[in-house]
Amino acid sequence: MPNNQIDYIEFKAPDLNAIKTFYSRCFGWKFTDYGTGYTAFSESxxxxxxxxxxxxxxxxxxxxxxxxxxxxxxQKIMENCGQISVDIFTFPGGRRFHFIDPAGNELAVWSDK
Structure with a gap:
């Protein structure tokens, strides 16, 4: 997988069952649950x-x-005026952290390494 490319987009939802129903019925997206607090989508x-x-x-x-x-x-993000908003943490499949860019946007970087 190439470095520095948008790889994944994450949304928030108050009801995962409702959101899965909506996107699967409207757009045909497929879902894989990771515990009770997260669902990943594909076919999008x-x-x-x-x-x-x-x-x-x-x-x-x-x-x-x-x-x-x-x-x-x-380190490169911090050297270029980015701020770390969530330090590196582990999740099923890898690790990631969040950062705030100089304009105030929050993004994340993940790795399977």
């Missing part, structure tokens, strides 16, 4: 998922980039 043109959230949805989309070396890209 780009991979992505929905995270269960009971908080009001203010930032609705999280764009996720891929990089094989999280420490390297995290």
């Amino acid at each position: 043109g780009v991979l992505g998922g929905f995270e269960l959230s009971k908080e009001p949805i203010l930032k609705s989309v999280l764009v996720v980039l891929y990089h094989k070396n999280l420490a390297e890209i995290q």
Whole structure:
């Protein structure tokens, strides 16, 4: 997988069953559940998922980039006026962190390494 490319888009939803029903009926998307708080979608043109959230949805989309070396890209982000908003954490399938770009947008970077 190439570095520095948009790889995944993540949304929030207060009801995963309702959101899965909506997108599967309207657009034919397929879903894979990862526990009770997350579902990934496919058949949409780009991979992505929905995270269960009971908080009001203010930032609705999280764009996720891929990089094989999280420490390297995290350092580069900080050196170029980006701020780390969520430190590196592990999830099923890999690790990731979130950052705020100089314009205030939050994105994430993940790695399967």
